[in-house]
Amino acid sequence: MHFQSNPYQVKYLTVIQGEVLDFLYNLKTGEVKEYQLNHNSDTLAITEEYAHGYLTLVPNTIIYYGVIGKYNPKTYKSIVWDTIPEINARIKQVVNNTDKITISEKDKLGK
16 A cells, blocks of 8 residues: 655556456545456546555456656655555455565555
8 A cells, every 4th residue: 555745646547458456545544445447447536645555356457557746755655455454354355365466565665
């Protein structure tokens, strides 16, 4: 689950091919929103109050991931997905072996 503090970014996710399970985690309230998206879905807008992560559900999934706002590596932060109980439980329902989930090195650290 990644996000950027000041300067913030607004992110846009569109599934071009395949299917994803997308999670938004409200950084203030802890509320989790879940979206299942495929190539027929609308674009998902992710505003600055959310950390964001997604799980591809089928091989060869292709997404378009756009951002508005400047990237600053010093303000990039992440929360490890399995530390958020609701997301952890949901992903374990979907994935038989969570050891096979590929996560970027910077998101694994949860900083």
